[in-house]
Amino acid sequence: MLMFFVTCPKGLEYLLADELQSFGFEPVRNAPAGVWVQGTLEAGYRACLWSRLANRVILHLAEVSAISGDELYEGVRAIAWENHLPVDGRFKVAFVGQNDAIRNTQYGAQRVKDGVVDNLRTDSGERPSIDTVAPDLIVSARLHRGLLQVGIDLSGESLHKRGYRTEKGVAPLKENLAAALLLRSGWPELSAAGGGFVDPMCGSGTLAIEAALMAMDHAPGLLRAQFGFTHWLGHQAELWDRLVGEAKARAEQGRSVNTQPMVGFDQDAAVVATGLRNVERAGLKGVVRLECRALGAFARDAQWPDTGLVLTNPPYGERLSERNALSGLYQSLGEAVKQALPGWRLGVFTGAPEVGHAIGLRSYKQYKLFNGKLPAQLLLFEISKDNETIARERTATGELFPKISHPERAEMLRNRLRKNRKAMGQWVRKQGIECYRLYDADMPEFALAIDVYGERLHVQEYAPPKSVDARLARERLAEALAVIPDALEIDPSLMVCKQRQRQTGINQYEKQAATSEFFTVHEHGCALKVNLKDYLDTGLFLDHRPVRHWIQQHADGKRFLNLFCYTGAATVHAAVGGAVSSLSLDMSNTYVNWARDNLELNRVPASQHVVKKADCLDWLAAKPNAGDLYDLIFMDPPTFSNSAKMDGVLDIQRDHALLISQAMARLAPDGLLIFSNNFRRFKLANSVEAQYRVDEVSKDTIDKDFLRNARIHRCWHIRHGR
Known part of the structure; x- marks a missing residue:
């Protein structure tokens, strides 16, 4: 099993993770603008050939220390480059990131280059050379804080460059963003059901071409002449040729059975001409039809089916005066599709979502994405003769919206x-x-x-x-x-x-439902599993977000203890922040397993970060082993609990002084205990303040979204000594 980092446009990480699993990868974790996965080289090749969403497929080689330029150099030099690049080969370095020691990418790339060259340099002085135009190998170097992730870019040019678009229309969509819009709009399902595709403002035809490739099961990589692995020493040519042959057979089969219309219109004749050349380069002549037709002349062709997708990327309007004029355009779009295509679905990708109401339909789903660096939204609508009725039927329970009395x-x-x-x-x-x-x-x-x-x-x-x-x-x-x-x-x-x-005792652990609808969310670079339906709480206490973030920022090199750990979110932040080890305790099997899942989701090694089922009251009361101390402890007990799983009854106001004293016995001399609870009338015992150094930090642990409820919890930092 090899490790890969597959990059994508920001906002497409979840879609990409699902796509990569279909190629045989095992998910590891999502990252901003990319996904870490494990798999075989065959899976990596399939991603290069078939991914409609990825930018680059990077085969991970090593993670080296980059605290200084010299450490970076030594770490890169130690990699077995003889397995990847011949001595007389040509390569280039794609370097991103910076830190205190490496302040610009040019310097970072130079040190990586030196490490590779010095590794392969022969006694006679023969060495590989740099070629930024047509290299045999692209070395990917991604710097984050003190670590450099080094890999081989198997893609070559970004995978969004399929090869059919050599000319550009006005503000073209990148091909992988177009594919993402199609996926989010449900095009694969609509296409499989015989639905048609129309883009009434098609520009150079990217959406229509990507829709056709998707409908015909045509691998986008078949249109490319070159990949980054072609001259890589680890390249397995027979495996690649087999996968290409398989993809060609699927494309031929898809073309033979595809009969649905895929059409694009635009009022700019020059842009349409560019689009027609793109269609021809994509091998889709006779499949995708582009015409010069204004939106006002939009009408349904007789051969179009009863269902399908209208997907378009209308102008955004960069200036305020232009945005004000968009309402008329969006209104015309809404009127045209409502009249011509009842029963179809409409998707509008726009950087001006506030104008979406002018379409005259109620959007049932919205996706936040980016068009380059520009925030944008995909708005989805069902086109119906009675759209208001359909919208009113869309409730969480499937019942009609009630009549609003006031x-x-x-x-x-x-x-x-x-x-x-x-x-x-x-x-x-x-x-x-x-x-x-x-x-x-x-x-x-x-x-x-x-x-x-x-x-x-x-x-x-x-x-x-x-x-x-x-x-x-x-x-x-x-x-x-x-x-x-x-x-x-x-x-x-x-x-x-x-x-x-108010839930107490055993009730706080009881299931409310049994849907098992878990999904992953992200917070300060950490992936966390939540469930909105099955339990009273979701698996993530939002008010404690600043506390978790503080732990993440101060956990580097520390031994971390999480008491009453719930789903282990604080432990995830500690581990991601660099904690060398952790122990997390909770009495619930459900939450212990949930915490383990959260740690695994973030690639946290279970050997160093342990989660155990335990009654924290009993565990704290037991005598600690000699030397079994922690540098950072987080304790957020429930206000009250009489669970059958606990030997005693916990009342936080009555018992907190003893709990703190017992926790401090587990704390290293220069360590810190973070103690928190959400009992509104809580008062810290005088004995605690007399015995330890205590700082209340409650105000610093309330984020903007909880300012209206600023006493939702209270929090203290407690240290040894006075």
Whole structure:
């Protein structure tokens, strides 16, 4: 099994991970703009040949220390380059990243080059040479902090360059982004059902060409003449030839059975001419039809089927005056497809999603992506003669939206949600997080907590007091569930609603459902498994995000202990932050297994980072082994627990002083205990402050999304001595 890092445009990591599994890879972890996987060389070749989403397939060779330029050089020189490049070969270095010692990529590339050359240099002075135009080998060097990931780029040129597009229209989509839009729009399923494809503003035809290649099972790599492994010493030519032969046979079969129309229109004749040449270079003449036709002349051809996909990338408008003019264009698009193609699906990829309402349809799903560096969204619509009825049928339960009794009140909630989302957007992107609290009982009429988990929503209704009429509470909840999907432009099936009541003892571990619908989210570079349906909590306490991030930033080289560890999120952050070892304890089998899964998801070695089932009260009460100390301890006990799995009853106000004392007995002399709890009326015992150095850091552990609920938890840093 070999290790690979496969890169892609930002925002396509999840799609790419699924695609790579279909080639025979085993997932390791997602990273920003890429995916780490394990697999055979055959899987790597399949990715080069078949991936519609990847940019580069990098065969990982080694990870070397890069604390200094000299260490980097020595680490690169120690790699067995004789297995990859002949002495008289030509290579180039693709270097990205920087740190305190290596402040620019040119210097970093030079040190890598020196390491490779000096490794292969013969006694007679023969050595490989640098060739940035047509190298035999591309050495990939990716620097992150003090480590350099070194690999062989098997791709050569970026895989998005299929070979059919040598000319460019106005603001063309990259081919792999076009493929991602097709996948997100459900084109493979629609195509398999005999649906057609239309792009009414096709430009140079990229979407239509990618749609045809996908429908015909045509490997995009078949159109390329060169790959990065062609002159690599490890290249297995017979294996590659076999895979190419298999791909050609599939393409011939796909072309013979494909009869669905794939059409593109554009009002710019010059751009359409470029598109027609692209179609011919892609070998799709007679399959993809491009015509010069304005949007106002859009009409249905008689041979088009009853279902299909309309997918387009209309102009965004770079200036405000241009954006104001987009409403008319989007309105014309909506009117044209509604009239001509009822029963079809519409996808609009736009950098101006705020103009999407002008289309006159309700978007049932939105995907946030990037067109280059420009944030954009893919908006999906079902085209129907009665679209309003269809939209109203899309609820989390499959029932009709209730009639809104108080439209003014519902409109206030809608406006508040949109305002909150806009206010949080830039902060969320800068933080590098996917999960955050969007709304927390901001309006007394709607006592809800609404949390975003990637593309999903977790809605919790705070149990109403007895003074509130139950019928009125149900009415307000129904109004909220009707408004939330529309206000936040999400498919209601991606929204989960629960009632939040105080849970104690055994109840806090009981399942609420049994869907097993786990999915992965990301927080500060860590991958975490969550489940919105099966348990009272999701597997990730959002309010503790700053605490986890602090642990990640201060765990390097430390021994970490996580008491009452829940799903082990804090341990993941510690391990990713460089903790040399960790022990995580919880009494629940469910959460112990969940924590292990989270660590495995981040490639954390189980031999160094151990998760055990244990009653923390018993474990702390036992005498520690000599020398069994930890540099960093995190303890976030429940407020109260009388679980049958525990020998005693835990009351955090009554018992915290003893717990802290016992935890401090496990703490190294210069170590730190982070103690936290969410009991609103909690008061730290005077005995704790008398015995240890105590700093309350609660204010520093509340992020922007919890400022309205700033006492959701309290947190202290506790050290030995006074």
